[in-house]
Amino acid sequence: MTIYALSSGPGIAGISVIRVSGSATKEVISKLTNKNLPIPRIATRRKFNKINKNQLIDEGILIWFPAPQSYTGEDMAEFHVHGSKAVVEAMHMSISNIDGCRLAEPGEFTKIAFQNGKINLLEAESVADLISSETEIQRQQAVMIMSGKSSKKFNYLRDKLLKILSNVEAKIDFPEEDLPDNILRSIHQGIKSIREEIEKILDDQKIGERIREGFKIAIIGPTNAGKSSLLNYLSKREVSIVSETAGTTRDVIEAHINLDGYPVIISDTAGIRDSKDEIEKKGIKLALKSAENADLNLIVVEPKSIEIKGFLTNTLSKNAIIVVNKMDLGVNKSNSEIKKYDPIYISIKEEKNLDKLINVIKEYLKNKFISSKDIFITRQRHRFNLEQCVKNLKNFEQKKLDKDFDKAAEDLRLATRYLGMIVGKVDVEEILGSIFSDFCIGK
Numbered sequence: 001m002t003i004y005a006l007s008s009g010p011g012i013a014g015i016s017v018i019r020v021s022g023s024a025t026k027e028v029i030s031k032l033t034n035k036n037l038p039i040p041r042i043a044t045r046r047k048f049n050k051i052n053k054n055q056l057i058d059e060g061i062l063i064w065f066p067a068p069q070s071y072t073g074e075d076m077a078e079f080h081v082h083g084s085k086a087v088v089e090a091m092h093m094s095i096s097n098i099d100g101c102r103l104a105e106p107g108e109f110t111k112i113a114f115q116n117g118k119i120n121l122l123e124a125e126s127v128a129d130l131i132s133s134e135t136e137i138q139r140q141q142a143v144m145i146m147s148g149k150s151s152k153k154f155n156y157l158r159d160k161l162l163k164i165l166s167n168v169e170a171k172i173d174f175p176e177e178d179l180p181d182n183i184l185r186s187i188h189q190g191i192k193s194i195r196e197e198i199e200k201i202l203d204d205q206k207i208g209e210r211i212r213e214g215f216k217i218a219i220i221g222p223t224n225a226g227k228s229s230l231l232n233y234l235s236k237r238e239v240s241i242v243s244e245t246a247g248t249t250r251d252v253i254e255a256h257i258n259l260d261g262y263p264v265i266i267s268d269t270a271g272i273r274d275s276k277d278e279i280e281k282k283g284i285k286l287a288l289k290s291a292e293n294a295d296l297n298l299i300v301v302e303p304k305s306i307e308i309k310g311f312l313t314n315t316l317s318k319n320a321i322i323v324v325n326k327m328d329l330g331v332n333k334s335n336s337e338i339k340k341y342d343p344i345y346i347s348i349k350e351e352k353n354l355d356k357l358i359n360v361i362k363e364y365l366k367n368k369f370i371s372s373k374d375i376f377i378t379r380q381r382h383r384f385n386l387e388q389c390v391k392n393l394k395n396f397e398q399k400k401l402d403k404d405f406d407k408a409a410e411d412l413r414l415a416t417r418y419l420g421m422i423v424g425k426v427d428v429e430e431i432l433g434s435i436f437s438d439f440c441i442g443k
Contacts, residue, residue, distance in 0.1 A: 001022055001023075001100055001102065002018070002021065002022025002023060002024035002025060002028070002093045002098075002100050002101045002358070003021055003022055003101070003102060003103070003104035003105075003108055003109070003169055004018060004019065004020040004021075004028070004096075004101060004102075004103065004104060005018070005019060005103060005108075005109075005441050005442035006018055006019075006088055006092075006116050006441070006442050007019040007078070007109075007442035007443060008442070010086075011083075012083060012084060012085070012142050013083030014083055015060075015080055015081070015082065015083050016080075016081055016082070016083035016084075016087065016088050017078055017079070017080055018078070018079040018081065018088065018091050018092070018095075019076065019077070019078050019079075019103075019104075019442060020069070020076065020077045020078075020095065020101075021071075021072045021074050021075070021076040021077075021109055021112065022074055022075065022077070022100070022101075022427060023075065023100070023103055024075070024098060024100045025075035025076060025077050025390070026075060026314070027098055028095055028098055028101065029062065029064060029077055029227050030078065031051045031094075031098060032048045032051065032057075032079070032091075032094060032095070032247060033046045033047065033048060034049060034050060034054075035060065035316070037064055038062055038063075038064050039064075040058075040064050040065065040066050040069075041063065041064070041065060041069075042063070042064075043061045043062075043063055043064070043080075044061065044062050044064075044283075045059070045060075045061060045062075046060070046061075046083065047059045048060065048064045048091065048094075049061075049240050050090065050093075050094050051094045051097050051098065052097075055156075057081075057087060057091060057094065058082055058087045058090075060078070060079060060080045060081040060082065061079075061080035062077065062078070062079055063077065063078045063080070064077050065077065065078075068116070071109065072109055072112040072113045072116060072118065073112065073113060073114055073116030073117065073118045074112065074116070078330040079091060095214070095236075098396070099170065101381050103441075104441060104442065105441070106165065106441050106443075107443060108441060109129070109231075109442070109443055110124050110127055110128075111124070114424060115200055115391070120151050120197065120420060120423040120424050120425075121422065121423055121424035122145055122150055122151045122423050123145065123146055123148065123151060124424075125145075125378070125379065126142045126143075126145035126378075127142075127146065127443065128443070129141070129142040129145070129212055129378065130142035130143065130146065131440060131443060133260060134256070134263060135212055135258045135261050135263045136261035136306070137261050137262055137263070137369065138211055138212065138263055141208065141211050141212065141376060141378065142397070143197070144374070144376070145376070145378065148418060149310070149374060149375065150375050150376065151423050153201075153375050154419060154422050154423050155423060155425070156441050157194055157197060157198065157419060158416060158419045158420055158423075158425065160190060161194060161204055161412060161415060161416045161419065162416060163190075163414060164187050164190050164191060164382070164412065165409065165412040165413065167183060167187060168187065168405060168408060168409045168412060169409055176375045178294075185429070188251075191393055191396055191397060191412075192397065194393065195393040195397070197248070197388055197393065198386055198389060198390050198393075199390060200431065201386065202377070202383065202386055202387065204376065204377060205368070206374030206377070206383075207369060207378045209377065209378060209379070209380070210295065210340050210368070210369070211263065211369065211376070211378070212378045212379070213263075213265075214256060214263040214264055214265040215262060215263060215264050215265070215295050215365055215368065215369075216264075216265050216267070216293065216294045216295045216296070216298075217264055217265070217266045217267070217286075217294060217295065217296045217297070217298060217361070218267045218269060218290045218291045218293075218294035218297050218298070219231055219266065219267065219268050219269060219297075219298045219300055220287055220290070220291045220297055220298070220299055221299050221300040221301050222302075224302070224303060224347050225302045225325055225326075226300055226302065226325035226326060227269065227300045228253075228268050229325075229348045229349075230268075230298070230300060230323070230325070230348055231253065231255060231266060231267075231268040233348055233354060234255075234257060234266055234358070234417075235255035235257050235266065235353075236257075237241040237255075237270070238253075251268050252268070252270075252283075252287065252290050253267065253268045253270050254266070254268075255268075258342075259361065259362060260362050260365075261370065262362070262365045262366075263363070265293070267290050268414065269283075269286065269287030269290050269291070270283030270286065270287045283328035294319075295319060296319045296321070296361070296364060297319065297320040297321070298320075298321050298323050298361075299321070299323065300323045300325055301322070301323070301324055301338070302324070302326045302329075303324055303327065303329065304323050304326075304329065319364075320336070321344065321357075321358060321360060321361070321364070322338060322341045322342070322343035322344070323343065323344050323346060324338065324343045324344070324345045324346070325346055325347065326347060326348075327345045327346060327347045327352065327353070328347040328349050328350045330420060339383045342377065344356060344357050344360060358387045367415075368396075380433060381422075382422050384432055385418040385419065385421050385422050386418070386419075386422070388414070388415075388418040389415045389418040389419045390415075392411045392412070392414040392415035392418065393411070393415050395411045396408050396411035396412055396415070397410070
């Protein structure tokens with residue numbers, strides 16, 4: 001089967017790139033151009049015609065990548081044409097008339113590259129992350145994983161486990177032979193060393209996932225304190241409705257912003273107060289949940305009704321910044337109750353001191369994203385497999401090798417399997433669909 005798709009973004013553009021991969025690629029080139037194959041990997045100017053009609057579609061650039069030296073490992077071609085919808089549709093229609101050609105599914109080019117051994121699963125996922133990256137730090141992380149450092153680390157640990165497993169299985173195959181004491185000591189030391197290395201990787205404060213998904217900031221506090229106005233100011237657009245009527249915000253409203261290269265998901269929430277309105281009560285419940293799951297809470301209050309108690313006191317024990325809004329009202333800011341929390345006094349209405357608040361948030365983000373690690377866990381799938389690997393290594397360490405070789409070997413097999421699933425060194429067909437479905441069509 002040969003697949004094709006628009007690999008550049010949809011819509012009007014100067015150039016559109018249509019990618020073709022599979023056994024019929026040569027035939028596609030021949031029928032669209034009515035010429036022989038161009039020199040491999042050299043941009044060649046060609047006219048592209050409708051098949052069997054000799055009617056010009058467009059004139060553009062053709063690049064031919066013979067297998068296995070291509071992105072997918074198959075015969076592959078790229079047609080660079082003018083980026084109009086009509087041109088792209090005409091190209092697609094012509095290719096579809098060739099036997100064995102069909103439109104690619106999301107992520108199918110990269111899936112084929114993985115299946116042909118051109119990349120591993122970690123690198124495939126980093127391609128998707130690079131395409132969807134919106135901030136500089138997200139781009140850097142995706143490129144770092146694409147470089148293969150994480151893959152090499154996990155493959156290295158897996159190879160060490162396999163060597164240890166071979167010694168344990170040798171005892172199972174030859175039960176009459178006793179393993180020397182130095183081999184037994186080496187097995188225990190090796191397992192302990194691998195387990196501790198993986199535990200260090202897991203002890204990462206989920207920095208990789210924060211970078212990939214976005215750092216979560218919740219704006220919480222009593223009604224009418226200016227939470228929605230703050231969200232609109234930080235996101236530089238009208239995201240949330242602003243009204244003098246208390247309780248306007250009922251649901252959690254999110255905005256994705258780029259704060260000096262840091263990806264942030266900032267949420268406006270319902271005002272915290274005692275309410276008999278069922279809908280508002282549900283909104284307050286969502287607000288509490290949002291605050292609980294946030295990496296940072298901005299507790300917004302106003303000076304005339306500062307009251308830090310109950311929920312707000314509990315929230316301050318976590319990562320939180322107290323923000324006193326509406327200082328343009330002229331209320332004395334030396335409130336003794338709140339002063340001990342080192343609040344930031346602002347006026348959204350007059351745009352006063354907001355730069356200080358933003359700088360404090362940036363500093364907080366900077367400290368959270370700083371890490372001495374060069375191996376990042378970017379997905380829950382990676383974390384789960386590493387945790388399961390550690391679990392099975394601990395099970396192994398608790399067994400007596402002189403009595404439980406069979407059970408101990410199974411623990412090692414499972415640990416090795418979980419580690420291999422991260423980079424795709426085992427049968428992972430069941431997870432491929434979910435991974436590559438997140439890709440865009442044409443990648």
